Amino acid sequence: MTKTTQVSAAPSAARSEVEKIKDVSNYLRGTIAEGLADPLTGAIFEKDAQLLKFHGSYMQDDRDLRSERQKQKLEPAYQFMIRLRMPGGVCTPAQWLKLDELAQKYGGNTIRLTTRQTVQYHNVLKHQLRPLIKGIDEVAMTSIAACGDVNRNTLVSNNPHLSPAHAEALEWCLKIDRHLLPQTTAYREIWLGDKRLGAGKEDHEPIYGKHYLPRKFKIAIAIPPNNDVDLYANDLGFIAIVGDDGKLEGFNVSVGGGMGMTHGDAATYPRTATVIGYIPADRIVEVSEKVLLVQRDFGDRTNRKHARLKYTIDDRGVEWFREALNRYLGWSVAPARPFRFTTNGDQYGWLRGADDLWHLTLFIQNGRVKDWDDYRLMTGLREIARVHDGDIRITGNQNLIVARVSDAKKPQIEALVKEFGLLDGKQQSALRINSMACVGFPTCGLALAESERALPGLVTRLEKVLDDAGLAGEPITIRATGCPNGCARPYIAEIGLVGKSAGKYNLYLGAGFHGQRLNKLYKESVSEDQIVAELTPLFARYAQEREAGERFGDFLVRQGVVKEVVEAREDFHG
8 A cells, every 4th residue: 555745734833732742742752751750730731631632531620629629729620531442342241341340440430432432431540540551451452542633433333243244344444443543652652661662763653644633533434224323424434335245345435524613613613524436345444544644634734623624625625635535546436326324323122143143232321331329230231241252342322232142142141131121222212212412511621511411301301292292202313512522423413402501502403314414503502491492392393294204304404494504614504
């Protein structure tokens, strides 16, 4: 595979502050090690907090305690989030048990399943970072590049054993992830005690270069008809094209998806990806690299709010991007092939796969794995992992699959599911199993409002409204985030809630059920009571006036409740 040298870069003086930090970081080292050794503070140095993201961690503080600690003239209750890199969300039962053990020691007795098929810990103190990362490494797992200006965790349709094509897609996911993994030795040096490179030698990043990417980069692989990874929300997407014989022939390529925006800044907006062509299956790793390289070389390094691939494409045009990609490849992508998404989300309960094994998808509300007084979810999963001899898989919808269960093992797993009352989604409403939320308060430093702690209660209230309208079984996507960065992908939910201030949200409506169309602002800065009041008559109208098979978001657009978003740059704020 040929490498393309950097051909375009912003002048040094014009680069953003983060670009300057990367420039002098010595391939992501900075002074992280020195900050970890400082016993006088629970924080690390401010500039190193940017570099720490490349190692899979964010510095945070407990927002619930912030005001009280300020009154007492104490520094914030600093803590850290650690996110793992788990391409395709795959781990072994032994690895899950280690993750569970580390959660008990360092993670506040809880694990968070993320919307990118991985896990993260919160509430980790500075002196616990090294032992936690060493524990992860003991079971051949890592946190490198789970955050930062690199390719993040690569997603793939969540059950790779439903068909041979699913299994092959997982293999391509793993190959992409390995190929785009940063090569710096700083991670193993800082966290695992590996010796520094010899004197006079410098790390080398053959793909990223010393400045890495202008911003984060996300890749997903979907297999129609199910868009269970929200493919259109990713910088780069691959849509599997499966032949009549069930074999994977190739992929349609989509580019330019991304969810983040900034309140009050019309120059920022979410965007759904554009399909630009078709490639044979064996070209997928090469195309992944070259799309990333085009963004590396032409993405905006002066303004981080304008640095995602979506802006590079909108500024220069889709045709420009396609031509640039073809030039980097040395060959041209073919015209896109027909495909159709008809579902999204996860298939709950037991399924028998093409491998003749069983796969159990469990509902994990907002991805939160812990034990409650009346629901011992964490313990139940631990006991399953102790007897399970297949895989455990995390979905892009924050759920968990107990995968590759044999006929002999199935009764044992079923008994544990029953003993601990684990939920397979069939006991929940159609609204609840199509809901997602980011963490929000108290740990995320960007949160403006509650999300994970607020959405379940709101769903309960809306369930009654739907039931009264005769819509109890109607699947509607609803997602909440504590800020406009969009980690739970709220802008492609039929009902999107985006935190504006404490207890207040912007209400977005009208997205496509399969994630193919953005929603649009309906009401600004509304409370939970107001959200219920606004949705109640809309649900009633939907029940009475919808067409056969019409989704809620499509209905709202057809009825003119919100305008359809066709071009994000022109329509989302307009």
